[in-house]
Amino acid sequence: MSRRISPVIPGFGLTLGYTLVYLSLIVLIPLGAMFVHAAQLTWEQFWAIISAPRVLAALKLSFGTALCAAIINGIIGTLLAWVLVRYTFPGRKIIEAMIDLPFALPTAVAGIALTALYAPAGLVGQFATDLGFKIAYTPLGITLALTFVTLPFVVRTVQPVLADIPREVEEAAACLGAKPLQVFRYVLLPALLPAWLTGFALAFARGVGEYGSVIFIAGNMPMKTEILPLLIMVKLDQYDYTGATAIGVLMLVVSFILLLLINLLQRRIETP
The missing domain is CATH 1.20.5 (Single alpha-helices involved in coiled-coils or other helix-helix interfaces)
Structure with a gap:
């Protein structure tokens, strides 16, 4: 029994x-x-709000910069996770702590620091100005801010999976004649891709809704560098709660659709 x-x-x-x-x-x-x-809105009223040129420009900017930041972190974050897992070197613990810094640092502080660094008179921004382009107060600056904030999501998602892949598997593939690119394609990529997609989705979702670190470096110029969360705050400041709610619903629906597609792709990859 x-x-x-x-x-x-x-x-x-x-x-x-x-x-x-x-x-x-x-x-x-x-x-x-x-x-x-x-x-409470009719369809015509709702469509008039979400199809306004200012809203569409902010929608394109928010989702476009969040997507770019997620792609950048998908590459850089994977490389960082690889270095931290595969190599032991002096200062490794410091780098580990620095990766988690965006989690602990208030987003407003991050925004102020990035703006001071990349502004036209900043330490890095002045060299960009001499070369004829701007970083702060442009979509490039917004992308950099989102990249800073969302980096830990990819690193901390990919890192445990890399740690669980035995090095002997890669060595065995190399002994059987596989080239480094083939080892990555047929040995590492199948195991890493589901975790990578999860980190990518988390970074993208965080980037779409990020506010504190972006408003300082964006410049908040309507039709140019105004993001959707800021536009919602503008509507609330004007006591336009209906307009703010309509934009919030738009963000929620678009984000849900994109995340659903990513999850479906992840499930399809995981299914043998």
């Missing part, structure tokens, strides 16, 4: 109840309230 082992956590019904209540209070009810408030 087999002995039944009691679970450490309470039963399924109780834990599921706690989970649903928590998610409802923290996520579902606030988002549902936003949709209910936006439902």
Whole structure:
């Protein structure tokens, strides 16, 4: 007769109840309230708000810069994770701590520091000015700020997966005649890709909604460097709660669709 082992956590019904209540209070009810408030608009009114040139320009800027930052971190973050996992060198612990710095640093402080560095009179920005282009107060500056903020998401997602891949597997492939590119393509990439997509999605989602680190370096010029979160704040300052809610719904729907596509792609890759 087999002995039944009691679970450490309470039963399924109780834990599921706690989970649903928590998610409802923290996520579902606030988002549902936003949709209910936006439902007071007719479709014509809602379309007029979200199709305004200023909103479309901010939408393109927010999602475009977030996508660029996620792609950059997808490459740089993977290289950093590789170095931290595969090599031991002096100062490794310091680099590990620096990668986590964007998690602990207030985003406003990061924005001020980046603006002081990349402004036309800043330490780096003055050299860019001498070369004939600007970093701060341009989409390039916004992308740099988002890259700084979202870097840990890719590194910390890929790093454990790399650590779990034995070096012997790569050495065996090399002994069998595989070239370095083939080792990466057929040995490392299949194991890394699902984790990489997760880190990419997290970085992209954080970049789309980032506010504090961007408003200082963006310059906040309508139709040029104005992001969607800032436009929502402008609407709220003008007591246009309906307009702010409509833009929020637009951001939520577009973000959900993109993240859903990424998750479907990740599931397809994981399915043998």
